[in-house]
Amino acid sequence: MSRLQSSINTASADFRRNEAHNRRLVAEFKAKQEAARHARPQRDLDRLARQQKMPQRKRIEILLDPGTPFLELSSLAANMAYGGESPSASSIVGIGMVSGREVMIRADDPTVKGGAWYPLTVKKIVRALDIAMENRLPVVHLCDSAGGFLQLQSELFPDRYMGGRIFRNQSMLSKMGVKQLALVFGHCTAGGAYIPGLSDYSVIVRGTGAVFLGGPPLVKAATGEDVTVEELGGAEMHTSVSGTCDYPADSEEHAIEIGRDIVSQWDRLPRWEAQREAPEEPFYDPAEIYGIVPDAIKKAFDMREIIARIVDGSRFHEYKPNYGTTLVCGFANIWGFKVGILANNGVLFNDSSIKGAHFIELCNQNNTPLVFLQNITGYMVGREYERRGITKDGAKMIMAQSCSRVPKFTVMCNGSFGAGNYGMCGRAFDGRFLFSWPNHQIGVMGGDQAANTLAEVKANQMKRNGGAVDKGEIDRLWDETRKAYQEQLSAYYSTSELWDDGIIDPLDTRNALGVAISASLNAPLGPPGYGVFRF
Amino acid sequence: MVLKLDLDGTVHHVTILARRPHLVLSVDGRRHVVEALDEAGDGSRRLTVDGAPVSFARAGSADGAIIRLDGRSFALRRRDAAEASAAGGGANVVRAPMPGTVIVVHKRVGDSVQRGETIVTIESMKLQMKLDAPRDGEIAEIAAREGEGFDKDAVLARLVATAEG
Numbered sequence: 043m044s045r046l047q048s049s050i051n052t053a054s055a056d057f058r059r060n061e062a063h064n065r066r067l068v069a070e071f072k073a074k075q076e077a078a079r080h081a082r083p084q085r086d087l088d089r090l091a092r093q094q095k096m097p098q099r100k101r102i103e104i105l106l107d108p109g110t111p112f113l114e115l116s117s118l119a120a121n122m123a124y125g126g127e128s129p130s131a132s133s134i135v136g137i138g139m140v141s142g143r144e145v146m147i148r149a150d151d152p153t154v155k156g157g158a159w160y161p162l163t164v165k166k167i168v169r170a171l172d173i174a175m176e177n178r179l180p181v182v183h184l185c186d187s188a189g190g191f192l193q194l195q196s197e198l199f200p201d202r203y204m205g206g207r208i209f210r211n212q213s214m215l216s217k218m219g220v221k222q223l224a225l226v227f228g229h230c231t232a233g234g235a236y237i238p239g240l241s242d243y244s245v246i247v248r249g250t251g252a253v254f255l256g257g258p259p260l261v262k263a264a265t266g267e268d269v270t271v272e273e274l275g276g277a278e279m280h281t282s283v284s285g286t287c288d289y290p291a292d293s294e295e296h297a298i299e300i301g302r303d304i305v306s307q308w309d310r311l312p313r314w315e316a317q318r319e320a321p322e323e324p325f326y327d328p329a330e331i332y333g334i335v336p337d338a339i340k341k342a343f344d345m346r347e348i349i350a351r352i353v354d355g356s357r358f359h360e361y362k363p364n365y366g367t368t369l370v371c372g373f374a375n376i377w378g379f380k381v382g383i384l385a386n387n388g389v390l391f392n393d394s395s396i397k398g399a400h401f402i403e404l405c406n407q408n409n410t411p412l413v414f415l416q417n418i419t420g421y422m423v424g425r426e427y428e429r430r431g432i433t434k435d436g437a438k439m440i441m442a443q444s445c446s447r448v449p450k451f452t453v454m455c456n457g458s459f460g461a462g463n464y465g466m467c468g469r470a471f472d473g474r475f476l477f478s479w480p481n482h483q484i485g486v487m488g489g490d491q492a493a494n495t496l497a498e499v500k501a502n503q504m505k506r507n508g509g510a511v512d513k514g515e516i517d518r519l520w521d522e523t524r525k526a527y528q529e530q531l532s533a534y535y536s537t538s539e540l541w542d543d544g545i546i547d548p549l550d551t552r553n554a555l556g557v558a559i560s561a562s563l564n565a566p567l568g569p570p571g572y573g574v575f576r577f
Numbered sequence: 578m579v580l581k582l583d584l585d586g587t588v589h590h591v592t593i594l595a596r597r598p599h600l601v602l603s604v605d606g607r608r609h610v611v612e613a614l615d616e617a618g619d620g621s622r623r624l625t626v627d628g629a630p631v632s633f634a635r636a637g638s639a640d641g642a643i644i645r646l647d648g649r650s651f652a653l654r655r656r657d658a659a660e661a662s663a664a665g666g667g668a669n670v671v672r673a674p675m676p677g678t679v680i681v682v683h684k685r686v687g688d689s690v691q692r693g694e695t696i697v698t699i700e701s702m703k704l705q706m707k708l709d710a711p712r713d714g715e716i717a718e719i720a721a722r723e724g725e726g727f728d729k730d731a732v733l734a735r736l737v738a739t740a741e742g
Contacts, residue, residue, distance in 0.1 A: 048692070341707045389675065389702045419703040424676060428728065459703065488703050 043357040043373070046350040048326050050334060063337035064481065070545050071480040074534070075117050075545075081547035082337030086153045093250055095227060098134055098151050101184055103146065104298050105225075109362075110139040112147075113557040115170070115475075115543045120162040122529075122538035128154055131162040135170040137561055140182060141306035144561055146174045149184035152228050157187035159199035159234070164190075165204055165540050171211035173543075176474055178564040179313060180221040181302065183237050186228030187397040205233050212240035221308050225301050226251040226287060227294055235275075238287055243304050245297045246287040248277040253286055293458035294363070313563040316411065317380035324552070325356035331548045339457050339483050345370050346387035346414055348455060350550045354378065361401055366394035371401040373410070381451075386416035389422045390462055395435040398465065399575075402442040406570060411559055412443075414452045415474070435574040445572040449562035450493075454478040454533070454542065454552055459485060469541050475558040478542045482533040489527035494518045510522050583641075588656060631638040641695045668711045671734040677701030679721040679733070689739055696734050698723045708733060715739050 051057060079099065090097065096104075100332035106112055119131035134149040148170045150157040158165070174181045190198050190205060199205045215222060224230075224238035226246040230253045238244035238253055246253065254275035261267050261274065275277065280287040289304075291297035321466045328351040336343055350356040359371040368388035374381060382405035386396055405412050421427075422434045441463060443450070450473040458468065463484065467473045487495075504511050529535060537545050546554050578592040595601040600611040614623040621634045633646040635636075642656035681698040684690060690710040696719075697708050714736035721733040 340700070340703060340705045342704050388704060388706065391675075422675060422702065458705075491703070 043355075043361045045325055045356050046346055046358050048330075048347060048350055048356075049344075050330060050347055052330060052333060056336075057333035060337050061333040064332040064335055064548070067480040068332070069116075071545055071547065074121060078121060078334060078499055087364070087521035090153060093228075094293075095152065095186070095250060098149050098153070098184065098186070098487045100134075101227065101298065102138070102147055102149060105138075105140055105184075105301065107139040107142065108173065111553065111557060113554060114165055115173075116540055117544055118534065118537045119166050119540050119544075120160065120538055123162055124160060128160045128162065131166045131263070132160060133163045133166050134184075135166055137173075137179065137557055141302050142309075143305055143308060143310065143329045144179060145305065145566065146170055146179040146181045147184070148181060150187035150228075150234075152186040155188065155191065157228065157417050158189065158191040159187060159198060159205075160191045161194055161204075162538075162540060164198045164208065165203070168203055168207045168211060169540060169543075171208065171215065173234045173474070173561075174220060175211060175215055175218065176565060177561045178218065178220050179303070179561055180308060181215065181223070181241075182305070183222065183224040183238055183241060185224055185226045185230045185234065187231070187234045188229060189232040189234050192439065194317060205425055209236045209240055211232070212237070216240070216242060219311070221302055223301055224287075225297050226253060227297065228252070229257070231255075231257050238325075243289075244287040245278055245289045245291050245300050245304070246277040247291050247294055247297050250294075251277050251287075251291075251297075251409060253280055265439070266269070272342065283441055291398070297427040309336065311564065314409075314566055316409065316563055318378045319354070319380070321375070321376055321378035322354040322379050323331040323350050324353060326350045328352070328549050329554065332350075333480070335456060335481060335548070336506075337500075338374050339488075342388060342561060343417075343456075345387050345417060345455070348415060349374065349383060351384060352376065352555070358383075362397050366391065368396035369398045371397060376413070376552060376559060379556070379559045380410050381413045381555075381559070382410045383413045383415065384466065385455075386418045386462070386466065390418055390436065390439075391422050391467060392427065392430045392432055392435045395432070396464065399435075399438040399442040402439070403572075404447060406446055406448055407440075409448060411449045411451065411562065412467070413555065414450065414467040416452060416458045416463070416466045416468075417453050417456035418459065419457055420460035421465070434467055436461060438575050438577075441573055443467055443573055444471055447568040447570055449474045449565075451562075452476040453555070453557055454484065454536075455548075456481060459483075459487060467528065474562045475554075476542045477544060477546045478536060479551075479555055480532045480533055480545055480549050482536065482545075483531040484533075484536050484541070485527065485531045489524045489531060492527045493524040496520075496523050496542075518575065583652075583654040583656050585651055594648055595686050618664075640672060658694050663704075668731050669714070669736050671696055671708050671711065673699065673727050673729055673731045673733055674706075674726065675701050676729050678726050679723050682719060684716050684719065684734070685720055690714060690716060690736070699727075699733075710736060712736065713739065 047544045087386055114136040116131050118129045132151045132154045136147055137267050148167060164465050168386055175414060222241040224241035224244040226238050228250055230237055235255055252271050252275040256271055258271060261269055277290040281290045289300050291300055331348060331351050334343055334347045349358055358374045359374050368391055370385040370387050372383055374383055421432055437560060452467045452473045469476055497516050501511050501516055533545050536542055582589050582591055589605050592603040594603055602609050609627055609673045621632055624631045633644055636643045644651045644653055671678040677699045679697055680700050684696050692712050693708055694710045696709040696710055698704055717737040
């Protein structure tokens with residue numbers, strides 16, 4: 043594989059303008075992330091200290107093997123929901139190493155409304171367990187939750203992917219032989235009680251840990267019985283009488299110590315043998331990505347320049363370089379793992395779609411994981427392209443991509459508009475992981491396009507009703523529509539709604555993909571096979 | 578087999594005609610006889626090329642080498658077949674890759690341009706793209722007008738070769 047030749051001029055005015063723009067975006071992202079992780083009202087922190095509880099992130103730090111990376115997922119979930127009341131959707135989720143095993147860690151956040159689950163908390167937990175199932179990752183639950191946020195119960199309880207799905211997924215994981223451990227630091231009330239109940243192993247902290255379907259106030263209301271927390275669901279009772287939990291612990295540190303020892307007993311399931319070489323840092327400086335990604339979503343850039351700053355040694359074997367040039371396809375290594383990359387260098391045409399479908403088939407036959415680098419405004423429209431069958435060629439790409447058996451990973455590097463999102467493994471296509479850059483925008487169309495369309499519809503309506511076109515009214519509608527669209531197009535809205543597994547600093551792309559690819563190797567590859575391609 | 582070697586951006590075609598008793602090369606069609614002499618011991622190497630002595634130093638990497646000769650450094654790189662196939666020819670016209678609108682015309686008739694310099698910026702499907710000069714030359718015609726639309730394959734600009742000297 044030969045090294046990509048960069049043609050970036052780091053002294054150019056364009057580069058410097060882009061760099062200033064993107065560094066500002068990343069600084070903004072890091073400030074939001076820092077606030078979501080650590081900024082809490084003082085009274086909540088004081089209460090935690092009074093209860094002799096560690097902050098949630100401290101628990102995770104002690105649980106992890108020293109010096110190993112932790113890939114936090116969806117750190118800005120719910121950042122645009124509930125008036126910002128639920129930082130990280132009141133739940134910390136990520137992949138890390140515990141006793142030498144890759145595990146999914148899922149932790150409630152007791153500093154926010156007693157760890158209550160908001161609708162997006164439930165969505166985040168379900169997603170974490172989906173990831174665990176798809177990648178056969180054992181799960182460690184750090185439990186400290188008051189239960190569902192009752193004011194919003196209709197959005198978190200009844201539907202297929204709501205509360206019940208957590209417990210269904212826990213059951214499926216156990217059936218698949220993927221282990222789960224619950225460390226009970228605080229209350230596990232109502233539905234939350236089933237988390238330790240459905241885990242293969244559970245540890246509970248004396249004094250602060252408690253598990254029950256209904257707490258003392260609910261029992262009093264229901265039956266008139268007076269009962270203390272300890273009697274009803276404390277560590278002594280559950281580990282010596284009910285058997286709901288397995289091991290009592292004297293402190294949070296002790297619970298984590300027991301937990302690490304439990305994990306070290308677990309067998310290691312075989313991983314599939316992906317092609318691997320010795321890892322090598324990229325030849326080109328990844329920090330130059332800031333100067334390459336343009337300062338406006340409309341401006342095109344060469345995705346090979348990004349590939350050169352993510353892959354090992356900046357080496358890339360480009361497949362079919364002169365055909366369907368708006369989709370760059372080729373092989374590279376990331377942290378030593380062989381991958382097939384599909385990256386957008388413009389609109390998808392007939393030839394680029396067919397090339398993409400063909401390349402996806404090659405990777406499936408070669409057991410090579412797929413990495414999609416999205417910057418896509420859609421499949422080409424117009425008479426000529428429809429006559430050539432742009433719809434059926436796009437369908438081939440979607441078919442090949444949907445039916446892939448190799449793990450798929452998606453990075454939203456810039457725009458993701460229209461059906462291009464589908465062909466390039468958008469959220470609906472079960473990629474193992476999907477990360478976004480802070481500059482990312484996503485929507486069925488752009489803000490200007492939506493505003494123009496709606497303004498035109500409104501003007502026609504005014505004419506039809508016999509009145510004159512009210513220019514002020516039309517302008518107001520245009521502004522409002524564009525503003526609403528811009529807000530919903532942003533990466534922050536996307537990550538708030540869990541349409542991705544988190545925003546990342548572009549410089550962390552290589553590391554995030556490395557952890558993700560490694561995690562994906564725990565699950566065996568399914569059988570090959572596709573549906574009917576329309577030729 | 579013809580080796581394609583990129584020396585500071587210029588591609589040379591090298592064929593090995595004989596290895597013994599001396600190395601005989603064809604470089605861009607010219608025949609040269611190369612004799613290797615002992616290493617000088619100070620890291621530099623000595624050869625004779627067509628009988629004339631040459632002394633140089635090289636630092637190698639997987640992709641090529643840096644050669645230090647007569648007080649200058651030269652970057653030498655081997656071009657592989659896949660890369661060469663993507664390098665493209667030297668067309669004289671800039672054509673629209675798809676229907677769209679002209680956003681900016683960067684050059685005027687008579688301007689001299691180098692390969693890779695942007696001639697027009699177009700917009701299509703919400704994406705702004707730069708159309709670059711396919712070769713070194715001079716702008717002979719600009720058909721693109723800012724704000725105007727065009728069809729696929731429309732000629733937006735033409736180049737002519739710059740006169741030598």
